[in-house]
Amino acid sequence: MSNKNIFPKWSNVIPGFVAAGLGLIGISVIFVFWYWFSPKHLEVGYQPHQPIPYSHKLHAGELGMDCRYCHFTVEKATHASIPPTEVCMNCHTTIKTDSPHIKKLTESYETGKPIEWVKVHQLPDYAYFDHSRHVNSGIGCASCHGRVDKMEEVRQVEPLSMSWCLECHRNVEDFVRPKDKIAEMDYHSENQQVEGEFLKSLYKLAPREDCTTCHR
Ligand code: HEC
Ligand code: HEC
Ligand code: HEC
Ligand code: HEC
Ligand code: HEC
Numbered sequence: 001m002s003n004k005n006i007f008p009k010w011s012n013v014i015p016g017f018v019a020a021g022l023g024l025i026g027i028s029v030i031f032v033f034w035y036w037f038s039p040k041h042l043e044v045g046y047q048p049h050q051p052i053p054y055s056h057k058l059h060a061g062e063l064g065m066d067c068r069y070c071h072f073t074v075e076k077a078t079h080a081s082i083p084p085t086e087v088c089m090n091c092h093t094t095i096k097t098d099s100p101h102i103k104k105l106t107e108s109y110e111t112g113k114p115i116e117w118v119k120v121h122q123l124p125d126y127a128y129f130d131h132s133r134h135v136n137s138g139i140g141c142a143s144c145h146g147r148v149d150k151m152e153e154v155r156q157v158e159p160l161s162m163s164w165c166l167e168c169h170r171n172v173e174d175f176v177r178p179k180d181k182i183a184e185m186d187y188h189s190e191n192q193q194v195e196g197e198f199l200k201s202l203y204k205l206a207p208r209e210d211c212t213t214c215h216r
Contacts, residue, residue: 047155048118052101060185061149067141067183074141078130082117085109120154121145127162128214138176138203142185143168149185165214169207173200 059065068074070083085108096102108115123129135141141148146157158164168175173196181187189195199205 044156044159046120047153048120050118050153051116052104053153056148056151056154067148074131075135076132078132080131085115121156121160123160126215128216135182136179137205138179138182138199139168140175140177140182140184140187142187143175147185162214166209169209172205172207173197176200176203176205179203 060067070087071080072083074080085105088105089109092102092105097106105115107113134144144158144160145154148154174192176196176199177187177189178199
């Protein structure tokens with residue numbers, strides 16, 4: 001028996017299968033990376049549906065409620081709080097109690113089971129962001145979230161990408177406003193260039209650009 005007959009004839013096709021298999025693995029790895037680094041929540045226009053049709057247009061727009069009434073940690077903490085049901089019940093124990101949506105709210109209040117709001121904005125874990133730092137430096141909500149007071153349902157209006165962050169860090173005078181106007185949705189300076197330069201030096205702003213600022 002000669003050596004070349006040790007393997008049966010069909011084994012000749014195995015390398016082909018192995019190559020095809022490796023190819024598939026390669027493609028799935030690329031797919032996973034592509035998927036991982038471009039998640040839906042980093043997309044401009046991302047607008048998930050919420051379990052209760054809470055409207056910013058009604059509450060923050062027409063009723064004129066201050067953002068900080070509900071997002072009360074935004075000036076003190078890294079994250080802006082999503083209000084617990086108790087905050088809604090300050091009004092909805094008496095307002096529109098016959099609405100099916102408010103009934104859902106009442107149920108959450110009575111059972112202590114929080115409403116599962118769907119997150120709209122979400123940075124990847126490796127990027128560090130702090131609300132209080134920005135808000136206390138005279139950067140308004142609208143610079144990053146747009147006209148939330150006109151949104152029936154919140155959607156992402158800015159890319160939240162690294163180049164977007166840096167665009168402002170490098171040109172902060174184009175965005176900074178008086179600190180007492182950060183929650184004012186329709187704020188507009190008559191002369192942003194002059195006012196921006198003035199506030200930048202008054203508040204001593206020098207946003208950093210080195211990698212460890214945002215990747216720590
Ligand atoms: C009456 C309470 C209330 C007020 C006032 C309010 N919000 Fe909200 N906000 C909520 C609730 C509840 C959610 C979660 C559900 C949703 O996304 O609509 C939310 C979500 C958000 C989100 C999306 C958070 C995420 O998941 O990424 C942003 C941004 C936001 N609010 C900004 C604002 C701004 C800016 C103002 C002021 C103009 C404001 N809100 C006023 C209750 C409020
Ligand atoms: C400099 C840009 C910037 C400003 C100014 C800003 N936000 Fe945000 N906001 C973000 C980013 C980025 C996220 C996503 C944070 C994350 O995923 O860690 C976010 C997330 C949120 C969330 C979801 C909860 C959270 O913290 O992840 C709420 C609510 C919110 N912002 C409300 C506000 C309100 C209200 C204001 C004004 C008082 C405001 N933001 C000002 C950039 C900003
Ligand atoms: C300052 C008082 C106040 C607070 C706080 C408040 N609301 Fe309202 N809400 C109102 C008023 C006023 C209306 C309009 C009622 C009407 O149409 O007659 C309303 C309407 C609504 C509606 C529409 C109900 C329907 O079926 O027409 C929903 C849903 C709602 N609110 C959810 C919430 C949620 C969720 C919160 C907490 C995050 C909240 N509200 C906090 C005053 C408030
Ligand atoms: C519209 C303007 C604006 C945008 C957009 C913005 N920043 Fe900033 N950022 C500032 C200002 C102003 C400061 C405060 C600088 C100072 O105090 O000197 C700051 C400070 C910071 C700090 C604190 C730096 C330190 O010295 O500790 C971090 C971290 C940061 N930003 C991360 C981000 C990230 C991440 C994004 C994007 C998701 C972002 N910023 C988008 C304006 C902005
Ligand atoms: C002002 C904040 C900020 C600074 C400064 C910063 N980054 Fe980022 N970086 C981010 C944010 C936010 C993301 C996530 C955005 C995304 O996924 O699109 C990111 C994503 C990344 C990624 C992932 C790939 C990508 O492009 O999405 C790499 C790699 C990276 N940064 C490297 C760096 C390096 C190297 C530096 C220094 C030269 C740096 N970053 C400085 C905010 C910052």
